[in-house]
Amino acid sequence: MLYFIGLGLGDAKDITVKGLEIVxxxxxxxxxxxxxxxxxxxxxxxxxxxRELILADRDMVEQEADELLRGADISDVAFLVxxxxxxxxxxxxxxxRAVNAGIQYRVIHNASILNAVGCCGLQxxxxxxxxxxxxxxxxxxxxxxYDKIKKNRDLGMHTxxxxxxxxxxxxxxxxMRGRKVYEPPRYMTVSQASQQLLEIVVNRREQGDELAIxxxxxxxxxxxxxxxxxxxxxxxLRQLASSDLGGPLHSMIVTGHLHPLEVDMLQLSAVTxxxxxxxxxxxxxxxxS
Amino acid sequence: MLYFIGLGLGDAKDITVKGLEIVxxxxxxxxxxxxxxxxxxxxxxxxxxxRELILADRDMVEQEADELLRGADISDVAFLVxxxxxxxxxxxxxxxRAVNAGIQYRVIHNASILNAVGCCGLQxxxxxxxxxxxxxxxxxxxxxxYDKIKKNRDLGMHTxxxxxxxxxxxxxxxxMRGRKVYEPPRYMTVSQASQQLLEIVVNRREQGDELAIxxxxxxxxxxxxxxxxxxxxxxxLRQLASSDLGGPLHSMIVTGHLHPLEVDMLQLSAVTxxxxxxxxxxxxxxxxS
Numbered sequence: 001m002l003y004f005i006g007l008g009l010g011d012a013k014d015i016t017v018k019g020l021e022i023v024x025x026x027x028x029x030x031x032x033x034x035x036x037x038x039x040x041x042x043x044x045x046x047x048x049x050x051r052e053l054i055l056a057d058r059d060m061v062e063q064e065a066d067e068l069l070r071g072a073d074i075s076d077v078a079f080l081v082x083x084x085x086x087x088x089x090x091x092x093x094x095x096x097r098a099v100n101a102g103i104q105y106r107v108i109h110n111a112s113i114l115n116a117v118g119c120c121g122l123q124x125x126x127x128x129x130x131x132x133x134x135x136x137x138x139x140x141x142x143x144x145x146y147d148k149i150k151k152n153r154d155l156g157m158h159t160x161x162x163x164x165x166x167x168x169x170x171x172x173x174x175x176m177r178g179r180k181v182y183e184p185p186r187y188m189t190v191s192q193a194s195q196q197l198l199e200i201v202v203n204r205r206e207q208g209d210e211l212a213i214x215x216x217x218x219x220x221x222x223x224x225x226x227x228x229x230x231x232x233x234x235x236x237l238r239q240l241a242s243s244d245l246g247g248p249l250h251s252m253i254v255t256g257h258l259h260p261l262e263v264d265m266l267q268l269s270a271v272t273x274x275x276x277x278x279x280x281x282x283x284x285x286x287x288x289s
Numbered sequence: 290m291l292y293f294i295g296l297g298l299g300d301a302k303d304i305t306v307k308g309l310e311i312v313x314x315x316x317x318x319x320x321x322x323x324x325x326x327x328x329x330x331x332x333x334x335x336x337x338x339x340r341e342l343i344l345a346d347r348d349m350v351e352q353e354a355d356e357l358l359r360g361a362d363i364s365d366v367a368f369l370v371x372x373x374x375x376x377x378x379x380x381x382x383x384x385x386r387a388v389n390a391g392i393q394y395r396v397i398h399n400a401s402i403l404n405a406v407g408c409c410g411l412q413x414x415x416x417x418x419x420x421x422x423x424x425x426x427x428x429x430x431x432x433x434x435y436d437k438i439k440k441n442r443d444l445g446m447h448t449x450x451x452x453x454x455x456x457x458x459x460x461x462x463x464x465m466r467g468r469k470v471y472e473p474p475r476y477m478t479v480s481q482a483s484q485q486l487l488e489i490v491v492n493r494r495e496q497g498d499e500l501a502i503x504x505x506x507x508x509x510x511x512x513x514x515x516x517x518x519x520x521x522x523x524x525x526l527r528q529l530a531s532s533d534l535g536g537p538l539h540s541m542i543v544t545g546h547l548h549p550l551e552v553d554m555l556q557l558s559a560v561t562x563x564x565x566x567x568x569x570x571x572x573x574x575x576x577x578s
Contacts, residue, residue: 087413
């Protein structure tokens with residue numbers, strides 16, 4: 001049996017009791033290490049689970065899947081994923097490989113950012129399509145996520161924005177020389193994402209577009225959701241652009257139509273009492289009682 | 290401290306290790322009992338947790354919140370919720386009451402149907418607004434969920450449909466006589482939801498509307514997601530209307546635009562090889578390679 005086990009979002013103890021029992025009994029345990037991170041590292045997990053973990057990066061899952069699946073038809077192998085195994089990233093490819101190899105699989109679910117964002121007080125019912133905001137480079141500055149946010153806003157829906165993670169990146173020089181030397185991991189912050197959104201707002205305004213969002217649009221920044229030191233900050237897009245929410249992982253929400261109970265909940269995390277006033281006054285078009 | 294603890298979706302062991310530790314140490318433990326159910330009952334939870342659980346129905350949470358919060362400023366009280374505390378139903382009202390009473394709160398997240406549906410192979414990214422399908426009566430037959438499904442389909446998005454739960458309902462006679470006698474709980478099945486959707490399709494066709502879905506639209510029925518005996522069935526809306534997925538809870542998905550990897554995953558749960566053929570042939574407008 002191949003077990004896909006969600007680890008949840010915080011630390012080693014966010015695994016479910018069922019998941020932990022399975023980890024302890026499997027012959028091999030892999031830790032998916034390319035789509036997300038916990039606030040604790042591999043060592044802390046190994047110590048808590050009492051098991052050696054094999055790090056599985058993207059190359060390994062894609063190119064050495066046979067090794068990963070080896071023996072899973074007669075013994076148990078676990079594949080651990082931060083969040084839920086079918087949350088922000090699906091592992092459909094690995095599921096299909098297992099099924100084709102005659103290996104049964106089972107999923108042990110857990111919280112993922114896609115449902116845990118509900119803790120900020122916005123109703124999950126009222127979210128539209130989830131978007132990813134990627135790091136811009138000098139030559140690559142995609143704006144497609146803005147257009148998806150616009151579609152959601154037009155329907156009154158909130159938009160969860162997952163922020164870019166760069167792990168095992170090679171510099172152009174190392175890539176060209178074939179050197180497997182990797183840059184330090186980078187995790188986009190709420191501030192960086194907000195700045196990119198603000199730049200798009202400026203561009204679109206210059207182009208004369210009807211704006212989906214502007215500097216005063218109420219957004220929610222979230223950091224380390226589920227961890228003891230999680231941070232939630234509600235404010236205007238401009239305010240979030242200068243907010244520091246600390247270490248990774250960050251994500252953010254561009255709000256749509258806000259219901260009164262949602263406004264009351266967002267006030268608990270307002271950046272300043274001014275931001276709070278702004279919530280009721282400057283964005284009143286999205287607030288009905 | 291008031292702890293909101295998600296129980297996940299399957300049985301007693303789907304609580305997280307962290308959640309279980311907190312349950313064992315709290316002075317009182319409430320079990321929210323009106324928005325969802327586990328496949329195991331209160332007794333099984335009490336035995337596994339080694340704690341007495343106080344059932345909290347909607348009336349109690351709304352009318353006796355002071356009693357629920359009593360002492361939570363100086364000791365620990367837990368409020369257990371099937372799925373995630375901020376999943377399908379938010380408990381914002383209770384959060385705000387706690388904050389207003391000077392009581393700190395903390396959320397222990399878990400899987401909810403809103404993220405666990407990813408197990409069927411559809412990407413959570415590609416879901417639009419979640420809808421609720423309610424039991425029709427002779428005199429009340431709302432169709433608003435159809436219009437939301439249409440909006441999502443127009444954008445190519447999948448729609449998760451949460452199906453109605455009726456607990457602690459009173460018959461009209463008992464209600465009028467003021468007798469607190471309740472009907473047996475009712476949980477809408479995938480078959481019932483599909484039949485209601487088919488009726489709407491017929492109505493709208495007669496009205497000459499451009500149809501958002503029809504009898505051949507590919508849908509996914511899910512039952513007891515996360516439990517050992519979970520069932521997933523993919524087929525046309527017509528096929529799901531005559532499918533029996535067993536005991537509660539059920540939910541269903543009306544698919545939008547399907548990506549090739551999503552089609553491959555859905556084939557694993559196709560009702561029949563015919564349904565599978567249909568997936569590639571009769572709904573080809575939604576499938577691009």
